[in-house]
Amino acid sequence: xxxxxxxxxxxxxxxxxxxxxxxxxxxxxxxxxxxxxxxxxxxxxxxxxxxxxxxxxxxxxxxxxxxxxxxxxxxxxxxxxxxxxxxxxxxxxxxxxxxxxxxxxxxxxxxxxxxxxxxxxxxxxxxxxxxxxx
Amino acid sequence: xxxxxxxxxxxxxxxxxxxxxxxxxxxxxxxxxxxxxxxxxxxxxxxxxxxxxxxxxxxxxxxxxxxxxxxxxxxxxxxxxxxxxxxxxxxxxxxxxxxxxxxxxxxxxxxxxxxxxxxxxxxxxxxxxxxxxx
Amino acid sequence: xxxxxxxxxxxxxxxxxxxxxxxxxxxxxxxxxxxxxxxxxxxxxxxxxxxxxxxxxxxxxxxxxxxxxxxxxxxxxxxxxxxxxxxxxxxxxxxxxxxxxxxxxxxxxxxxxxxxxxxxxxxxxxxxxxxxxx
Amino acid sequence: xxxxxxxxxxxxxxxxxxxxxxxxxxxxxxxxxxxxxxxxxxxxxxxxxxxxxxxxxxxxxxxxxxxxxxxxxxxxxxxxxxxxxxxxxxxxxxxxxxxxxxxxxxxxxxxxxxxxxxxxxxxxxxxxxxxxxx
Amino acid sequence: xxxxxxxxxxxxxxxxxxxxxxxxxxxxxxxxxxxxxxxxxxxxxxxxxxxxxxxxxxxxxxxxxxxxxxxxxxxxxxxxxxxxxxxxxxxxxxxxxxxxxxxxxxxxxxxxxxxxxxxxxxxxxxxxxxxxxx
Amino acid sequence: xxxxxxxxxxxxxxxxxxxxxxxxxxxxxxxxxxxxxxxxxxxxxxxxxxxxxxxxxxxxxxxxxxxxxxxxxxxxxxxxxxxxxxxxxxxxxxxxxxxxxxxxxxxxxxxxxxxxxxxxxxxxxxxxxxxxxx
Numbered sequence: 046x047x048x049x050x051x052x053x054x055x056x057x058x059x060x061x062x063x064x065x066x067x068x069x070x071x072x073x074x075x076x077x078x079x080x081x082x083x084x085x086x087x088x089x090x091x092x093x094x095x096x097x098x099x100x101x102x103x104x105x106x107x108x109x110x111x112x113x114x115x116x117x118x119x120x121x122x123x124x125x126x127x128x129x130x131x132x133x134x135x136x137x138x139x140x141x142x143x144x145x146x147x148x149x150x151x152x153x154x155x156x157x158x159x160x161x162x163x164x165x166x167x168x169x170x171x172x173x174x175x176x177x178x179x
Numbered sequence: 180x181x182x183x184x185x186x187x188x189x190x191x192x193x194x195x196x197x198x199x200x201x202x203x204x205x206x207x208x209x210x211x212x213x214x215x216x217x218x219x220x221x222x223x224x225x226x227x228x229x230x231x232x233x234x235x236x237x238x239x240x241x242x243x244x245x246x247x248x249x250x251x252x253x254x255x256x257x258x259x260x261x262x263x264x265x266x267x268x269x270x271x272x273x274x275x276x277x278x279x280x281x282x283x284x285x286x287x288x289x290x291x292x293x294x295x296x297x298x299x300x301x302x303x304x305x306x307x308x309x310x311x312x313x
Numbered sequence: 314x315x316x317x318x319x320x321x322x323x324x325x326x327x328x329x330x331x332x333x334x335x336x337x338x339x340x341x342x343x344x345x346x347x348x349x350x351x352x353x354x355x356x357x358x359x360x361x362x363x364x365x366x367x368x369x370x371x372x373x374x375x376x377x378x379x380x381x382x383x384x385x386x387x388x389x390x391x392x393x394x395x396x397x398x399x400x401x402x403x404x405x406x407x408x409x410x411x412x413x414x415x416x417x418x419x420x421x422x423x424x425x426x427x428x429x430x431x432x433x434x435x436x437x438x439x440x441x442x443x444x445x446x447x
Numbered sequence: 448x449x450x451x452x453x454x455x456x457x458x459x460x461x462x463x464x465x466x467x468x469x470x471x472x473x474x475x476x477x478x479x480x481x482x483x484x485x486x487x488x489x490x491x492x493x494x495x496x497x498x499x500x501x502x503x504x505x506x507x508x509x510x511x512x513x514x515x516x517x518x519x520x521x522x523x524x525x526x527x528x529x530x531x532x533x534x535x536x537x538x539x540x541x542x543x544x545x546x547x548x549x550x551x552x553x554x555x556x557x558x559x560x561x562x563x564x565x566x567x568x569x570x571x572x573x574x575x576x577x578x579x580x581x
Numbered sequence: 582x583x584x585x586x587x588x589x590x591x592x593x594x595x596x597x598x599x600x601x602x603x604x605x606x607x608x609x610x611x612x613x614x615x616x617x618x619x620x621x622x623x624x625x626x627x628x629x630x631x632x633x634x635x636x637x638x639x640x641x642x643x644x645x646x647x648x649x650x651x652x653x654x655x656x657x658x659x660x661x662x663x664x665x666x667x668x669x670x671x672x673x674x675x676x677x678x679x680x681x682x683x684x685x686x687x688x689x690x691x692x693x694x695x696x697x698x699x700x701x702x703x704x705x706x707x708x709x710x711x712x713x714x715x
Numbered sequence: 716x717x718x719x720x721x722x723x724x725x726x727x728x729x730x731x732x733x734x735x736x737x738x739x740x741x742x743x744x745x746x747x748x749x750x751x752x753x754x755x756x757x758x759x760x761x762x763x764x765x766x767x768x769x770x771x772x773x774x775x776x777x778x779x780x781x782x783x784x785x786x787x788x789x790x791x792x793x794x795x796x797x798x799x800x801x802x803x804x805x806x807x808x809x810x811x812x813x814x815x816x817x818x819x820x821x822x823x824x825x826x827x828x829x830x831x832x833x834x835x836x837x838x839x840x841x842x843x844x845x846x847x848x849x
Contacts (some may be wrong), residue, residue, distance in 0.1 A: 477830050479838055480837040480838055483815075488823055519787075520788050521787070523827075523828065523831075524823075
């Protein structure tokens with residue numbers, strides 16, 4: 046008895062990620078201590094919001110990366126979306142450019158730390174998910 | 180003896196805005212108490228970062244709106260970029276969608292307050308800057 | 314075709330508030346520019362989370378007030394929940410105490426500004442919603 | 448020549464914790480570089496505020512957990528209060544519920560990261576402090 | 582039966598301000614809804630911390646202005662300290678310079694909005710408190 | 716073809732640090748994924764702002780430490796500036812005092828975590844950079 050929203054959310058997640066979101070949810074073991082919340086995250090973030098057609102997935106990943114990097118405390122989520130963005134076709138240099146631009150609004154440390162946190166995902170040659178794009 | 184960066188920044192500002200950025204800088208009278216800083220903002224934000232070609236102006240406005248709304252304390256700057264985004268062709272419903280999506284990362288109040296702060300710019304029929312787009 | 318979650322959320326909202334939440338949603342005119350989001354707020358915040366039985370409404374209002382005051386940028390939402398908390402039976406002095414305690418974690422300005430923003434709701438003799446409790 | 452406030456603070460700390468606060472203050476070696484500050488923390492947070500009778504210890508722990516999780520940068524303090532809350536009788540599922548609810552106000556990452564940071568304290572079977580409660 | 586800490590705090594406040602702190606505490610009517618907190622603020626912030634000799638009052642005002650402007654949600658407190666700083670001899674251009682520098686760490690909006698919030702205190706010719714310094 | 720601003724920035728960096736900034740920029744490998752940004756950081760933060768004469772380097776380090784500690788998410792940058800501050804002559808006890816004072820504005824956790832993050836730099840006897848000062 047999965048909700049329609051959950052099913053829609055799972056479809057979005059599978060489209061976006063090459064496993065990294067599932068991995069995050071499992072690694073952090075959210076599902077173990079808060080199984081209902083793991084479901085709600087999928088339903089609300091992906092089933093309700095991401096699946097709306099008013100914005101493309103590519104644009105939504107720009108929103109996610111800009112917002113998460115600006116917060117300064119969301120490194121695991123930022124990494125997940127940097128991977129998803131690459132799978133959707135955003136190039137490494139476009140993502141680097143987004144992380145540079147948020148320095149204007151959130152300061153240089155937020156920007157520098159985001160670039161450092163995602164270094165391995167943004168350096169040349171080490172993105173598994175994006176071989177066909179970069 | 181304007182710097183090349185300043186000239187480039189002013190070009191970007193004029194392209195982006197229909198006067199709202201100039202108005203903001205004047206209204207808040209930054210130039211009166213910190214004239215060098217008003218110049219540096221144009222040079223760094225627009226001359227250095229916005230003018231780089233790795234990201235389109237349209238994508239940069241998505242970054243600006245997502246980042247500023249997530250901060251929760253940048254209402255004047257958010258309004259400026261909501262106007263600029265419309266001038267560049269982002270529709271009201273796309274901007275509303277960006278402000279809805281950041282609720283995932285920054286919480287519902289940041290999102291609700293951003294929508295309230297920009298209500299007059301996002302309601303039907305009252306955007307002067309974007310008559311040719313919406 | 315209201316969702317079950319929406320109906321449940323509306324029930325919670327009506328139980329919690331004496332109209333202040335409805336008023337907020339209308340005053341800020343969120344519903345005008347983002348009608349789907351107004352619905353989602355009710356569904357996610359109240360239909361999904363608030364309605365869960367693992368925590369009483371009274372405890373949930375303590376969570377809401379502590380979290381919103383700590384953010385420092387959520388004054389309209391803080392006021393809404395200070396009213397709701399009083400309707401549920403939290404006394405003015407308990408709410409003042411919560412707002413004092415968050416100074417430990419979020420600093421004195423967040424605490425002082427929350428007390429100032431809610432001054433009219435917390436001063437003696439001017440709470441309409443809570444006549445039977447205080 | 449301990450102050451009365453310090454003595455009162457130490458009493459509160461000992462009542463709340465099964466050693467975790469003392470451990471934190473020692474582990475982070477605050478006392479080594481800022482001995483006066485370690486004392487002031489006990490005096491102000493516990494001697495002045497926590498010891499006031501207007502709110503029960505249980506309610507104060509709800510405030511502490513909601514506020515600390517919302518900040519997003521206070522993981523060591525959050526863990527300390529999750530332990531204290533359990534010692535005072537809050538169940539694991541009540542604490543999980545608080546951490547879920549703050550997602551409404553502070554966003555999903557603050558909530559997910561708080562749940563991940565406290566995973567070992569909230570999973571079944573591994574809380575030493577709370578054997579008599581859970 | 583004022584505490585020694587309170588008396589020391591009041592001395593510091595009177596030395597720092599030309600009435601603006603008292604005015605703030607009264608205007609915001611904190612004392613009305615939370616009289617104990619108004620006292621604790623004086624005791625903790627001024628009696629305990631400000632009065633310590635390890636840092637001069639002038640240096641402490643630099644700390645206060647830099648920290649408050651970085652938060653982005655503490656405009657009333659920022660104004661109070663900008664006035665106090667001028668009374669202690671910091672020039673308008675030094676204060677402007679502090680507010681410019683925090684743009685590096687907290688982003689341009691925090692800096693621009695701090696300059697705008699304190700415009701009347703930093704413009705030439707309108708500081709009552711600092712006639713002997715500027 | 717280094718810009719004049721870059722050259723000026725590098726001079727400031729070399730004056731301030733005993734290699735720690737260079738080390739940070741290299742360790743975090745910002746230069747690898749975002750070489751232009753590494754250059755802009757030097758130009759904007761040090762070439763444009765730090766090099767202005769309206770504030771001494773010593774005062775600027777007080778601003779940097781107070782602002783970075785208040786943010787709560789800028790530990791690598793905070794450490795860099797704690798080292799630079801010592802090189803410029805701020806004593807360990809002055810820096811500890813700054814980190815204590817920001818508790819007033821940003822809360823105790825930001826302050827405690829900053830002290831913990833810089834523990835090795837602030838404990839007696841282990842600062843290489845500051846042998847001639849402390």
